[in-house]
Amino acid sequence: MEQAMTQKHSSWWRWLVGAIVAVVVGVGVWYALTQLSPFGAANEQAQIASSETATASGEPAELPMDDFTELALTKAKQGDVEGALEAFSVAIASNPDGASVPYYYRGLVYIEEGKVMEAIDDFTEAIEIDSHFPQAYAARGTAYLMTSRPAKAADDFNKAIQLDPNNPTTFVNRARAYMGLQMLEEAEADLNRAIELDPNLLPAYFNRGVLFMLQQRTEEALADFNKCVEINANAPAPYFNRAVTYIELGDKKAAATDLAIYLTLSKDEEGKHQARALLDSLTGTQGLDTMLQEEVDSGENGHNQ
Structure with a gap:
């Protein structure tokens, strides 16, 4: 029974990581173009990759x-x-x-x-x-x-x-290319360098957190997603990723709270669908409705835990 649960957990984890990698690729593309361009898409990726976080x-x-x-x-x-x-x-x-x-x-x-x-x-x-x-x-x-x-x-x-x-942004994007090539050590080195150049570069922490999740370095991933939320508490994607990290660490309550925050901030319907399904699995439908209402009532501020 324990082995079956372990196998189910591993399969669930891999599915979530795959979804998160898709999220981060979209985020990285938007961020690179926004930093290079004087005009940018007005969508939720602007929150995860605000032009205020770096100057390219x-x-x-x-x-x-x-x-x-x-x-x-x-x-x-x-x-x-x-x-x-x-x-x-x-x-x-x-x-x-x-x-x-x-x-x-x-x-x-x-x-x-x-x-x-x-x-x-x-x-x-x-x-x-x-x-x-x-x-x-x-x-x-x-x-x-x-x-x-x-x-x-x-x-x-x-x-x-x-x-x-x-240019820290280019190091972040090369790291994403290295991740696509399974050159994870090189990717981590580039993300570390990006952070050295700009200690408040949210996409560097976000991508490094994803990299740590892929390597099952869960505590390090949590620290990076915490940093993302510290830099920009209104960016949706770090809450989703941090929720997955909390699940891996066995803290379902913290995970449910982050998913509820994500649902109030995100405008990505596909991502919200995934978050609802995950939150429902943690809390049940009634618990989901309650948490969402509590998050709405709490307002948009004070999301950082």
């Missing part, structure tokens, strides 16, 4: 640009995607041999529109024009991650780090 090179003021590129960025910030793409195209046509920056920014717009292959083409054009453009390598690496090509992503992140060795 490549902000608009650091990249030379013409009037059409500036106009395109303004339109993009205003949500006028079609106008932004048109202005970027004019900028490229007016100076095709010096259009690395508009190609780069147009690639970011394509990413946010879900046109990943077009984005890769634009990042490649930017790199061909300027082979010393770390932001373009980093952005293309992120796009390769989105298309499940971690080896090509790692190559691009290697080049970006060679050109800009003090």
Whole structure:
């Protein structure tokens, strides 16, 4: 009986870890692009990877640009995607041999529109024009991650780090590529380096926590998810991951509390469905309703345990 329970627990744990890895890949992609782009998706990933947590090179003021590129960025910030793409195209046509920056920014717009292959083409054009453009390598690496090509992503992140060795965001993203390649020691080293460069970089702790969970280093994972909540108590994903960690440690009450918080913060319907199912298994349907109401009544503040 005990063996059967152990096997069931192990299978449940692996399923949860798989779900969490999917969460972290989405988070990492959003974070990389938000740090590289002057405009970002307005969704719950913004909470887990707030642009306030790090400053990456490549902000608009650091990249030379013409009037059409500036106009395109303004339109993009205003949500006028079609106008932004048109202005970027004019900028490229007016100076095709010096259009690395508009190609780069147009690639970011394509990413946010879900046109990943077009984005890769634009990042490649930017790199061909300027082979010393770390932001373009980093952005293309992120796009390769989105298309499940971690080896090509790692190559691009290697080049970006060679050109800009003090950008913590790139170390986080290379770590994600290494995780996809099962190079876990290298991934941990990169995440440690990212934290050295920016001790408040939430995605570094989040990814390292996932890495520790994959290695069943549960106490270390818990410490990293605690740090995530300390940095940003309104980011949903760390609560879900910390709940899974609490389950592994046998603290179902703490896990249920974190899942209830996640459900009040998250806008991800798939994630909420998983959280409800998990919370129901811990508390029962009646307990789920009670915990959710108590969390709503407690307000949005004071989530950190």
